[in-house]
Amino acid sequence: MPQPTEPVRLVQVGAGAMGRAWLRLIGRSTDVRLVGLADLDLDTARRSAADAGFADVAVATTLEALLDRVEADAVVNVTIPEAHAEVSTVALLGGLAVLCEKPLADTLPAALSMIAAAEAGGRLLMVSQSRRYWRNVETLRGQIARLGQLGLVTCPRPDRQRAGVDLLRVVQPRLELVRW
Numbered sequence: 001m002p003q004p005t006e007p008v009r010l011v012q013v014g015a016g017a018m019g020r021a022w023l024r025l026i027g028r029s030t031d032v033r034l035v036g037l038a039d040l041d042l043d044t045a046r047r048s049a050a051d052a053g054f055a056d057v058a059v060a061t062t063l064e065a066l067l068d069r070v071e072a073d074a075v076v077n078v079t080i081p082e083a084h085a086e087v088s089t090v091a092l093l094g095g096l097a098v099l100c101e102k103p104l105a106d107t108l109p110a111a112l113s114m115i116a117a118a119e120a121g122g123r124l125l126m127v128s129q130s131r132r133y134w135r136n137v138e139t140l141r142g143q144i145a146r147l148g149q150l151g152l153v154t155c156p157r158p159d160r161q162r163a164g165v166d167l168l169r170v171v172q173p174r175l176e177l178v179r180w
């Protein structure tokens with residue numbers, strides 16, 4: 001990792017809708033510097049980079065191709081959940097820290113393999129999209145605390161996809177807030 005006064009050199013993998021949101025966030029930070037952007041669709045990578053003010057950043061279709069061209073300290077993994085394990089493992093075993101969008105992986109074995117790669121590589125693996133510290137969540141927690149002990153809250157596990165949306169992935173962050 002860089003010295004505390006130097007920005008973290010980031011490679012982002014994934015330039016779709018969430019990737020574009022991350023690029024805007026990265027562009028506002030003085031703590032990080034985008035050095036590369038990978039996406040399976042090279043035109044999407046170029047367009048997303050340019051739209052976020054990173055027209056000159058290196059782009060490629062794979063993380064491996066980017067790492068041959070740029071020096072990085074960390075990876076932001078904004079790929080589809082089915083690709084999280086592969087991308088994160090390449091980064092971790094390559095000596096890079098990883099911030100991965102939720103869910104960590106699409107299966108428990110894949111998540112465990114990512115954790116093993118982080119331990120083997122001695123690198124940090126983090127999962128993003130925690131809403132715990134949002135102001136409205138803090139307000140809700142305070143209101144719930146004033147209500148006193150609540151009864152049992154249940155939610156059937158959605159095992160089916162509706163309209164192309166995996167409901168478990170949509171519901172999980174809200175359930176995590178309830179547990180917290």
